[in-house]
Amino acid sequence: MIDQRLYEEFRDIGRDIYVGQITSSHGGNLSVRIGDRIVIKRRGAQLGRLKPSDLIETKLNRKDSGITRASTELIVHRTIYQKTSALAVVHCHPRTAVALSLSRDEIVPIDVEGSYLLHKVPVVAAEFASGTQDMADLVAEALREYKIIMLRGHGCFSTGQMLEEAFHWASCLEEASDIILETKLLGEKHIEYRRHSESYNKW
Amino acid sequence: MQGWADKILDIDLSSGTVETYPLDKDIARLFLGGRGLGARLLWDLVGPHVEPLSPENVLIFATGPLTASGAQTSNRFSVSTKSPLTGTILDANSGGWWGMQFKRTGHDALIVRGKADRPVMIEIGSEGVIIKDAAHLWGKTVFVTTEVLEQDNNKRNVLCIGPAGENLSRIAAIMNDGTRSLARGGAGAVMGSKNLKAIVVVGNQKNQPKDRDYFRFMLYETGKLIKASPLTSQALPEFGTVVVMNIINEIGALPTRNFQQSQFEGAEAISGERMTDTILVRNHACWACPIACTRLTRTSRTAGEGPEYETTWAFGAQCGIDDLEIIAEANYLCNDLGLDTISTGNTIGCAMELVDKGLIESDLRFGRAEMLHDVIRDIAYRRGIGDGLAEGSYRFAETYGASELSMSSKKLELPAYDPRGMQGQGLLFATSNRGGCHMRGNMLGPEVLGLPRLVDRLASQGKGGIVAVHQDSAALVDSLVLCKFTNMAVAEEYFARILTAITGETFTADDLMRAGERVWNLERLYNLREGFTRADDTLPERLLSEPVAEGPSEGFTVNLELMLEEYYQFRGWDEQGVPTPVKLAQLELDKLVEGAGT
Numbered sequence: 149m150i151d152q153r154l155y156e157e158f159r160d161i162g163r164d165i166y167v168g169q170i171t172s173s174h175g176g177n178l179s180v181r182i183g184d185r186i187v188i189k190r191r192g193a194q195l196g197r198l199k200p201s202d203l204i205e206t207k208l209n210r211k212d213s214g215i216t217r218a219s220t221e222l223i224v225h226r227t228i229y230q231k232t233s234a235l236a237v238v239h240c241h242p243r244t245a246v247a248l249s250l251s252r253d254e255i256v257p258i259d260v261e262g263s264y265l266l267h268k269v270p271v272v273a274a275e276f277a278s279g280t281q282d283m284a285d286l287v288a289e290a291l292r293e294y295k296i297i298m299l300r301g302h303g304c305f306s307t308g309q310m311l312e313e314a315f316h317w318a319s320c321l322e323e324a325s326d327i328i329l330e331t332k333l334l335g336e337k338h339i340e341y342r343r344h345s346e347s348y349n350k351w
Numbered sequence: 352m353q354g355w356a357d358k359i360l361d362i363d364l365s366s367g368t369v370e371t372y373p374l375d376k377d378i379a380r381l382f383l384g385g386r387g388l389g390a391r392l393l394w395d396l397v398g399p400h401v402e403p404l405s406p407e408n409v410l411i412f413a414t415g416p417l418t419a420s421g422a423q424t425s426n427r428f429s430v431s432t433k434s435p436l437t438g439t440i441l442d443a444n445s446g447g448w449w450g451m452q453f454k455r456t457g458h459d460a461l462i463v464r465g466k467a468d469r470p471v472m473i474e475i476g477s478e479g480v481i482i483k484d485a486a487h488l489w490g491k492t493v494f495v496t497t498e499v500l501e502q503d504n505n506k507r508n509v510l511c512i513g514p515a516g517e518n519l520s521r522i523a524a525i526m527n528d529g530t531r532s533l534a535r536g537g538a539g540a541v542m543g544s545k546n547l548k549a550i551v552v553v554g555n556q557k558n559q560p561k562d563r564d565y566f567r568f569m570l571y572e573t574g575k576l577i578k579a580s581p582l583t584s585q586a587l588p589e590f591g592t593v594v595v596m597n598i599i600n601e602i603g604a605l606p607t608r609n610f611q612q613s614q615f616e617g618a619e620a621i622s623g624e625r626m627t628d629t630i631l632v633r634n635h636a637c638w639a640c641p642i643a644c645t646r647l648t649r650t651s652r653t654a655g656e657g658p659e660y661e662t663t664w665a666f667g668a669q670c671g672i673d674d675l676e677i678i679a680e681a682n683y684l685c686n687d688l689g690l691d692t693i694s695t696g697n698t699i700g701c702a703m704e705l706v707d708k709g710l711i712e713s714d715l716r717f718g719r720a721e722m723l724h725d726v727i728r729d730i731a732y733r734r735g736i737g738d739g740l741a742e743g744s745y746r747f748a749e750t751y752g753a754s755e756l757s758m759s760s761k762k763l764e765l766p767a768y769d770p771r772g773m774q775g776q777g778l779l780f781a782t783s784n785r786g787g788c789h790m791r792g793n794m795l796g797p798e799v800l801g802l803p804r805l806v807d808r809l810a811s812q813g814k815g816g817i818v819a820v821h822q823d824s825a826a827l828v829d830s831l832v833l834c835k836f837t838n839m840a841v842a843e844e845y846f847a848r849i850l851t852a853i854t855g856e857t858f859t860a861d862d863l864m865r866a867g868e869r870v871w872n873l874e875r876l877y878n879l880r881e882g883f884t885r886a887d888d889t890l891p892e893r894l895l896s897e898p899v900a901e902g903p904s905e906g907f908t909v910n911l912e913l914m915l916e917e918y919y920q921f922r923g924w925d926e927q928g929v930p931t932p933v934k935l936a937q938l939e940l941d942k943l944v945e946g947a948g949t
Contacts, residue, residue, distance in 0.1 A: 213594045
């Protein structure tokens with residue numbers, strides 16, 4: 149039985165992600181780990197309009213019938229929980245970050261907040277960029293070092309102790325990516341203001 | 352060959368003649384293969400006055416243009432005939448290896464007519480066809496027959512009937528590759544009525560795509576979808592089809608004790624999770640299938656294949672039995688005897704309710720697991736109460752003046768979904784051309800699993816169109832012939848591109864969906880010609896007037912009339928369920944109907 153407060157957390161964060169335009173109507177997914185179980189968004193449910201029946205409960209360390217209705221990315225969420233200490237995972241498709249992921253192996257924020265919170269976001273690439281064990285291993289391995297990573301051409305996965313925290317990293321990444329893009333569009337000389345900024349890409 | 356083999360094999364068992372002739376190219380384009388081709392041929396060959404178990408009925412085994420190409424799940428084939436159980440048009444299809452091997456003999460379809468004067472078998476190879484004496488096999492079970500016929504040459508694939516088919520049980524299956532089943536509607540009895548025990552095939556021809564590069568690309572793209580879908584890449588390989596047992600029970604749609612309840616207290620004990628933990632040895636795949644949903648299982652007494660979800664339900668919740676080993680062994684037994692497990696279990700559950708209501712004196716009561724295996728044997732050999740049960744639940748219950756206790760539609764036993772908790776599934780059962788069946792466009796996808804999107808399972812408005820589209824899609828997949836699980840991950844546009852790559856002719860997704868709709872309408876026309884009417888598009892009275900007493904579907908009956916009206920309108924049929932001339936012209940069926948004087 150899924151608690152009403154947990155449902156409300158999913159509903160509110162899901163709504164914020166959709167309204168914040170960092171995923172499409174049915175894209176993205178959220179999950180939390182509760183003991184040896186995972187609660188995850190139902191496959192095909194609208195992230196911005198989650199209903200109680202859109203939350204699926206399934207086991208962490210073994211498959212059960214929940215996998216027939218859970219998000220396509222369940223395998224990634226499960227592997228992340230198995231390989232990291234995360235208690236919540238957010239996956240969404242921040243469009244500017246996705247665009248940047250197509251031309252670089254890492255996204256290094258240049259704004260204050262992005263630099264402070266994220267330092268650097270690695271971009272990983274998988275042949276099948278959705279729902280496979282290979283991709284899950286790749287993403288989970290990267291998340292052992294970073295709290296948010298980009299899957300090239302697909303979207304980000306971020307972790308936290310709660311959904312809000314994981315959402316924060318995703319939101320921050322997209323803001324930082326927008327700033328990188330807009331700076332490039334301005335085409336003006338970038339005045340470096342951060343000490344040791346050259347070290348961010350070694351993060 | 353590139354797609355079609357362009358050849359039909361026609362065998363008359365009465366005269367012993369064997370003919371081959373070209374496959375009509377227009378028929379291939381319009382009806383594709385498998386179920387569609389079978390329906391088109393049956394329309395000409397078996398008219399309304401033919402008794403299903405007479406020599407005038409035919410069996411049509413048909414492959415599709417993708418069969419044996421190596422496309423994912425391109426191993427399947429179908430059999431079409433007039434059903435001795437329902438009196439409707441019937442097709443049943445099966446996986447394994449036989450269909451692929453038959454296609455490699457260089458034929459699209461095999462028509463079997465007449466009746467041999469003694470038990471015979473047919474051998475088909477690339478060099479020719481032989482009709483052989485099979486007296487030594489008559490009376491043998493499916494496993495023994497298959498083993499004997501594979502002994503000489505293990506490259507051959509065997510299709511045969513068991514004792515149930517020989518004894519003309521109306522719920523007898525045709526089996527292939529030992530454990531694969533053309534199950535529903537009693538095709539096994541039709542084969543038995545022809546004194547045909549087995550068909551053995553071995554071929555060496557190849558179905559090679561015209562555009563190999565594009566074909567390889569499409570297989571790669573299709574493979575990605577199958578790999579990315581949790582259903583096809585995780586749920587089915589891990590748990591088999593039984594994965595849905597707990598889910599269907601949880602939503603209050605698991606028919607229990609002959610549909611008297613919609614939740615079973617023993618569901619967990621017969622679930623996919625429990626099966627994986629206990630009797631599962633490993634999973635297994637048909638030819639060219641990346642999904643591998645088959646269960647290889649072992650009980651404390653024996654080993655075998657299966658059971659599927661429907662079978663587990665039929666011998667489980669339907670009979671009030673929660674002993675997974677007994678259920679698995681009942682499945683092995685049905686495979687060996689050549690019985691449709693859904694109809695067998697459903698019919699036994701019906702008998703149990705008749706006993707409960709005092710209409711029959713017997714110990715065969717709900718929950719009597721220890722009686723199950725003996726009753727199944729009695730059905731196959733028509734002994735004692737089994738003789739009546741071998742006729743299917745409707746005829747059996749009717750004998751005791753209680754046909755309303757048969758949970759069937761058009762006399763075909765309903766499968767493992769209580770439609771009071773899945774309204775669209777109710778419409779699907781009621782309008783299915785071969786009788787109540789979930790394989791004609793299963794609403795499990797939209798009403799439970801959210802494929803392609805989740806709809807309210809308890810709503811009835813708007814379901815007519817969804818059901819019709821799913822039926823057309825199922826008819827298409829059955830005509831190509833592919834496994835329906837592929838269709839849970841892969842859309843029609845992919846099938847169209849694969850077919851284009853193989854044949855070199857351009858097919859669009861719309862062409863294929865139209866073909867599916869054409870097949871559905873032709874089947875409907877066939878049934879109308881047989882005398883079926885709107886009144887037959889119905890469900891057992893229990894489901895229409897007895898609300899579910901408790902659980903998540905509490906208070907619901909099937910709102911059939913509303914959905915049926917919407918469905919007929921969507922289909923372009925009149926209010927009696929007859930396709931209009933405009934619809935027939937759209938589907939290029941108008942000349943066919945005029946030609947037949949219908």
